[in-house]
Amino acid sequence: MSEKLFKLVLLCGLAVAAGCRTGSQQGAGAGKQAGQDHNMPGIDCPLRKAGVDPSSLRPFADVEKYIAFLDRPDRAAWQKPDEVVKALALQGDETVFDLGAGSGYFSFKLAQAVPRGKVVAADLEPEMIRHIHHKAMSEGVTNLIPVITKADDPQVPGEADYVFVCDVLHHVQDRAGWLKKAASEMKPGARFVLIEFKEGKLPEGPPEAAKIPRKQLIELVSQAGLVFASEKPDLLPYQVFLVFRKGP
Numbered sequence: 423m424s425e426k427l428f429k430l431v432l433l434c435g436l437a438v439a440a441g442c443r444t445g446s447q448q449g450a451g452a453g454k455q456a457g458q459d460h461n462m463p464g465i466d467c468p469l470r471k472a473g474v475d476p477s478s479l480r481p482f483a484d485v486e487k488y489i490a491f492l493d494r495p496d497r498a499a500w501q502k503p504d505e506v507v508k509a510l511a512l513q514g515d516e517t518v519f520d521l522g523a524g525s526g527y528f529s530f531k532l533a534q535a536v537p538r539g540k541v542v543a544a545d546l547e548p549e550m551i552r553h554i555h556h557k558a559m560s561e562g563v564t565n566l567i568p569v570i571t572k573a574d575d576p577q578v579p580g581e582a583d584y585v586f587v588c589d590v591l592h593h594v595q596d597r598a599g600w601l602k603k604a605a606s607e608m609k610p611g612a613r614f615v616l617i618e619f620k621e622g623k624l625p626e627g628p629p630e631a632a633k634i635p636r637k638q639l640i641e642l643v644s645q646a647g648l649v650f651a652s653e654k655p656d657l658l659p660y661q662v663f664l665v666f667r668k669g670p
Contacts, residue, residue: 468555468568474548489553492525500626500659506588507531509654509663510615515539516583521576521604522546522590523568526554532586533558533566542579544571576600578607588617589661591639592632601646605668614648614666617658624660636662 498504507528512518515538520529523543533541543554543566554568571577574596578585585608594600608614618634619627627633634642640650643666654663 468551468570471569474570489525492527497527501527501661502658503528503531505657506617506663507535509657510535510584510586512536512539512584517542517579517581518584518586519544519578519582521571521578521585521587522593523554524550526550526557526566526568528586528588529554529566529568530557530561530563533563536565539583540565540567542582543568544577546571546573574600574603576604576607578604580607580609582608583612585612585614587615589619591616591618591642592628592634597634597642598645601643601648605643605647608648608668610668610670612668613651614643614668616643616664616666617661619661626660636664639664 512532512535514536516536517539518532518536518541520526520532520541520543523529523545526543529541529543543551545551545554545568548570551568551570554566558564558566558568569577573594576585585604591597591601604614616639618639621630621633621635623630639662643664644650648666648668650664651667652665654665657663
């Protein structure tokens with residue numbers, strides 16, 4: 423991501439078209455795949471639950487280029503979403519909390535990996551949550567639950583086995599407080615997966631000033647009360663992949 427585009431994202435926010443459907447409406451996806459069961463009830467509208475008026479959302483045209491940027495095919499070459507999900511070694515029945523889910527880039531892959539579990543995709547932007555909800559409904563993905571979260575409270579579900587945070591922490595203002603809150607909401611034994619861009623001149627990522635050094639990342643999360651458990655140093659070319667655990 424160029425510095426110019428990074429600034430544009432911060433200024434414009436995230437948005438997408440497609441109205442929120444009611445819980446009685448079914449997804450129209452074809453076939454039965456992992457995480458899909460068309461005999462199950464539809465997903466309740468997350469905007470209605472949060473008290474958000476869909477008519478007040480920003481129009482798709484304002485930020486559709488950013489949505490396309492997040493989901494662009496060439497991103498997979500360095501983000502390696504399939505390899506990242508595989509590295510989590512999920513058993514298939516876990517609850518994964520995708521915190522800062524954005525367009526759902528990882529959410530839908532995680533949902534496929536836990537066909538007997540569920541993924542809670544959380545984001546600050548109602549436009550993004552509307553996008554994820556509509557996509558889940560249209561594709562018949564019933565184990566993916568989109569929710570609107572708060573800037574000062576991650577609101578980690580108590581049943582979450584994994585908290586997945588990719589390219590989000592550098593956007594958080596009060597990182598120490600945010601991480602401490604997230605850690606306090608996690609259950610004992612839960613994992614906190616943190617992916618952030620490495621330092622140095624790279625073809626992808628935010629401006630250098632926005633990056634958080636690896637040592638500082640480990641210190642911040644450790645000070646929040648989580649234990650550094652493992653790392654995948656060679657998996658991603660431009661990002662660190664750190665895994666923390668909440669002790670008993």
